[in-house]
Amino acid sequence: MLGRITNIQRFSTHDGPGIRTTVFLKGCPMRCIWCHNPETWHTAPQIQLNATRCTGCGGCEAVCPAGCHRIDVDETAFRHLYDSTGCVRCGKCIAACRALALEWCGKEMEAEEVISIVERDRAFYGKTGGLTVSGGEPMMQPAFTNALLGLAKERGLSTCVEICGVGAENLDDGLCDRIYFDIKTPDPALHRRLTGRDNADILANLRRLAERCSDKIVVRMVIAAGLNDSPELVEQLTALTSSLGIAHVELNPFHPYGSSKASAVGMKSTSPGKEAVPDDRALAKLRAHAEA
Amino acid sequence: MSEYTFYSAFPGSRPVRCSEKTRRFAWDSLHAVYGRQTSETLALESDEIPGFAEMSPYARYDAAIRLIAEKAPLRLCPDELVCGSATLGKAIKHTIPVHLNGKCFQESVSHLTCGFDRVLREGLDSYLDRIHARQAKECTPAQEEFLRSLENTVESLRIWHGRYLNLLAEKRASAADEAERAYYDALYKNLAPVPFGVPKTFRQGVQALWFLFAFTRLCGNWSGIGRIDVMLGDLLKADLASGEIALDEARELLAHFWIKGCEWICLDERGTGDAQHYQNIVLSGCGEDGKDVTNEVTWLVLDIVEEFPIPDFPIAVRVNEDTAPALLNKIAAVMRHGSGVVAVYNERLIIDSMVEFGYPVEEARRFANDGCWEVQVPGKTLFGYQAIDIYGQYQKEVLGMEGEKKDYDSFDALLGETKSMIARFMADWHDRADSHGKGGKPSTVVALFEDDCIEKAADYYCGGTRYAALSPHLGGVPDTVNSLLAIKKLVFEEKKLTFGAFMDILRADWEGHEELRRYVRDSYTYYGNDNDEADDLAVQIMDTFMDETRKIKFRAGVLRPAGISTFGRQIDWKDVRYPHAHGYRRGEILASNLSPTPGTDREGATAVIRSHCKINLSKLTCGTALDIKLEPNSVKGEEGLEAIASLISGFVVLGGFFMQLDVMDNAVLLEAQKHPEDYQNLAVRISGWSARFVTLNDTWQRMIIERSQQAGV
Ligand code: SF4
Numbered sequence A: 001m002l003g004r005i006t007n008i009q010r011f012s013t014h015d016g017p018g019i020r021t022t023v024f025l026k027g028c029p030m031r032c033i034w035c036h037n038p039e040t041w042h043t044a045p046q047i048q049l050n051a052t053r054c055t056g057c058g059g060c061e062a063v064c065p066a067g068c069h070r071i072d073v074d075e076t077a078f079r080h081l082y083d084s085t086g087c088v089r090c091g092k093c094i095a096a097c098r099a100l101a102l103e104w105c106g107k108e109m110e111a112e113e114v115i116s117i118v119e120r121d122r123a124f125y126g127k128t129g130g131l132t133v134s135g136g137e138p139m140m141q142p143a144f145t146n147a148l149l150g151l152a153k154e155r156g157l158s159t160c161v162e163i164c165g166v167g168a169e170n171l172d173d174g175l176c177d178r179i180y181f182d183i184k185t186p187d188p189a190l191h192r193r194l195t196g197r198d199n200a201d202i203l204a205n206l207r208r209l210a211e212r213c214s215d216k217i218v219v220r221m222v223i224a225a226g227l228n229d230s231p232e233l234v235e236q237l238t239a240l241t242s243s244l245g246i247a248h249v250e251l252n253p254f255h256p257y258g259s260s261k262a263s264a265v266g267m268k269s270t271s272p273g274k275e276a277v278p279d280d281r282a283l284a285k286l287r288a289h290a291e292a
Numbered sequence B: 001m002s003e004y005t006f007y008s009a010f011p012g013s014r015p016v017r018c019s020e021k022t023r024r025f026a027w028d029s030l031h032a033v034y035g036r037q038t039s040e041t042l043a044l045e046s047d048e049i050p051g052f053a054e055m056s057p058y059a060r061y062d063a064a065i066r067l068i069a070e071k072a073p074l075r076l077c078p079d080e081l082v083c084g085s086a087t088l089g090k091a092i093k094h095t096i097p098v099h100l101n102g103k104c105f106q107e108s109v110s111h112l113t114c115g116f117d118r119v120l121r122e123g124l125d126s127y128l129d130r131i132h133a134r135q136a137k138e139c140t141p142a143q144e145e146f147l148r149s150l151e152n153t154v155e156s157l158r159i160w161h162g163r164y165l166n167l168l169a170e171k172r173a174s175a176a177d178e179a180e181r182a183y184y185d186a187l188y189k190n191l192a193p194v195p196f197g198v199p200k201t202f203r204q205g206v207q208a209l210w211f212l213f214a215f216t217r218l219c220g221n222w223s224g225i226g227r228i229d230v231m232l233g234d235l236l237k238a239d240l241a242s243g244e245i246a247l248d249e250a251r252e253l254l255a256h257f258w259i260k261g262c263e264w265i266c267l268d269e270r271g272t273g274d275a276q277h278y279q280n281i282v283l284s285g286c287g288e289d290g291k292d293v294t295n296e297v298t299w300l301v302l303d304i305v306e307e308f309p310i311p312d313f314p315i316a317v318r319v320n321e322d323t324a325p326a327l328l329n330k331i332a333a334v335m336r337h338g339s340g341v342v343a344v345y346n347e348r349l350i351i352d353s354m355v356e357f358g359y360p361v362e363e364a365r366r367f368a369n370d371g372c373w374e375v376q377v378p379g380k381t382l383f384g385y386q387a388i389d390i391y392g393q394y395q396k397e398v399l400g401m402e403g404e405k406k407d408y409d410s411f412d413a414l415l416g417e418t419k420s421m422i423a424r425f426m427a428d429w430h431d432r433a434d435s436h437g438k439g440g441k442p443s444t445v446v447a448l449f450e451d452d453c454i455e456k457a458a459d460y461y462c463g464g465t466r467y468a469a470l471s472p473h474l475g476g477v478p479d480t481v482n483s484l485l486a487i488k489k490l491v492f493e494e495k496k497l498t499f500g501a502f503m504d505i506l507r508a509d510w511e512g513h514e515e516l517r518r519y520v521r522d523s524y525t526y527y528g529n530d531n532d533e534a535d536d537l538a539v540q541i542m543d544t545f546m547d548e549t550r551k552i553k554f555r556a557g558v559l560r561p562a563g564i565s566t567f568g569r570q571i572d573w574k575d576v577r578y579p580h581a582h583g584y585r586r587g588e589i590l591a592s593n594l595s596p597t598p599g600t601d602r603e604g605a606t607a608v609i610r611s612h613c614k615i616n617l618s619k620l621t622c623g624t625a626l627d628i629k630l631e632p633n634s635v636k637g638e639e640g641l642e643a644i645a646s647l648i649s650g651f652v653v654l655g656g657f658f659m660q661l662d663v664m665d666n667a668v669l670l671e672a673q674k675h676p677e678d679y680q681n682l683a684v685r686i687s688g689w690s691a692r693f694v695t696l697n698d699t700w701q702r703m704i705i706e707r708s709q710q711a712g713v
């Protein structure tokens, strides 16, 4: 079975217990303003620029039918301005770039091929490590995600998924050892503002999953200062999780990594800057709040 | 909380277990208080010894050792729990610290671990009995002279010992109060019976081991310590059971051993880094009977280096598939602070390798090292290694960068010539190796602690030791492999240009071919990415080297275990290398040991380990090191700890040999370059040792910063 993959990252140490290989799928139905993986939003492959390799030769600019690349030159430096709006995915710019600064982000891969890469690090997984399927949103490709999880289980590997809740009704939770379920905010209005969509189906999916396997679920919430860092929101979240019998809640700080990744694929970043990174003390307070 | 905070990659996270007095002692020692004192008296003057210049080598050596014992400054550090100090500055420079015409008269010995364990079991007095027994048998005049020299060493040690006892007795007599009196009395009582008698308590054991070590150091020699938990574990166990000592007291005492181990720190000089006196300590693993030896001492040692970033005794823990998860986690916890104090051996692979090489299994199980990471049987081995610069040879001879230009019509021809070059080189090397251990300068102070020097009445360099090993140490294999891979792809597969044309481009340092250079550098996958094509070349090159070395395992009394290392030689080498086929310019960084060429590994630590472990390292009996550097972010939290432990387990399962893993943040290193005064106790792993970052010169600091960082994201 074919899936659309953004990236496979070995030696992942923060996507579940132990050492893991994280498979980032491509495509996400949400548009969180702080998204740290905006290159995974679109299902289709995109052109990705590695600016440190670019020599400013202008080769891509010359061949692009959509005017996506522009090289600004002055006496001392050049700037590669890349806007993927209108890109027809013809791939001409990649072929024209001799500095290897452009490449496809996203490709189709067979589940078997993916799992064989995951298996390479079996020696490091021990009893805890293994496969994590992440995104984007894995449940944009439910059949592929379930297939991948099934292949991992057949091989005795531990499995985690990181999901945002949309489409989670299709997840085969029996194949998951741990489900990281992102709640951006429990508040519907704020949710619309922060992600561009409603969260009713997300909360319904959380409820449904919790009824089946609350012990597997870790609810994660990204805390961005000034956006969703009020104690009331955290209270709402923990009231929800405890009513569902979910014991594990993680509050993680926002990082402004997303903006450079967005510009690499020629998108405008929506991410707030450093000002939204919560300070350690505030975060610790919220965490203590959540525990209480 | 404590007044003293020590560097960690996770600031403020080191546990505080020792008393404030001990922490202050550690702080002072790490900030060179004692190293500077040591440098005040560099050496003793031989003018006091009539006829020193005209003496025979042994007579002169003996007179020098006695002079040191009689005249070296004594030092008692405030509140120290272990006595004896190596107080002569030229000893830090690998010389016997006695001047003849303003210069030290002789170099000293390193790259061994003395058999201190035997002294602890038998007491030094029994050594005199052994010497006398040998004297009673038939001897040549040379043997007589050497045996006298052994006697002189024991007696010199006794003189030095007596001076310390007198000093302690004086201090006791003039003590200001009861507490002070009791303090000196306790020190006196620990030192008096050892090392001449067998230590009866843990305190005496620690004191005996330190005193022996300090004396060999005082005479300029750099010895490893060996398996400290094997040596001291039973004593501690008995004392804990009888209530003679509490665990916290034992930790405190042992911490003083560690702190005194850095009494040679001189932060004032910059060069290739301090703290490299080859005084490695080995922990855990199996005993001669194959059973696990891990005991309370193992844990205490790890406690100590978890609390203090003391890299002066680099620690190598022997791990295997059955190592307790708790021990792996403890190792991980220490590693995560950075400083590169702890490394791991894959002990089963090493023991099997030694047995296959020809060592009896009990001997193999005793393995420690030469004070760095080269494996040897401690207390029985004359060891040496010779550096072989294979990448330089390959560039000159195989690629034809010097002399006549070369050409190859296929990749197989090129690879074949590379292998033949290695084979020719190793045949020559074996001929040269025959003369190893056939004579050398007097080295009685270490010979005393080496089986069978007494019984054979033969010195360390003159065939006295049970084993004499010389290891060819190949360096530059990863660079060679990457160069071959680039030529394979560009010239013979893609046929983008001819071999000759490519070599001309290299001769011109890629001038005018920047695009091609980037293409070669960025589009091929090199050694260290778990890519079979590249890794297979590494396997082939390494097999050639190991098999050619192993054609003669033993000849002319010399064992010849193969090894790989660069230590820091890659820094000197890089300036004399030709430009690199793998897209690097002249003077760019080279690979260390058997680790990937920095900048070429892009798949993270697990891929590096897998690539490395595809090589059959069990044929590399002397060993090699894999350097892994992680970024703190990738190993934070519980998960991070688990990740380090899993890397170690994976390394063992895959058949690694020795891995040194360090955690460091390049941003912090850059800060330390700017403000060295704020980072005096920041240590970094160099190779078999760590050094204080501020004692590295610019070139070395840059190397550490550039060296591959195999972080997750
Ligand atoms: S792939 Fe997109 S950006 Fe590249 S040349 Fe074609 S239209 Fe332009």
Ligand code: SF4
Binding pocket: A053, A054, A055, A056, A057, A058, A059, A060, A061, A069, A071, A080, A096, A097, A098, A099, A100, A101, A102
């Ligand atoms: S072709 Fe490549 S190197 Fe040239 S400007 Fe475009 S991205 Fe940069």
Ligand code: SF4
Binding pocket: A028, A029, A030, A031, A032, A034, A035, A036, A037, A038, A040, A135, A136, A137, A164
């Ligand atoms: S759900 Fe995740 S991948 Fe999707 S937009 Fe939000 S943060 Fe980004």
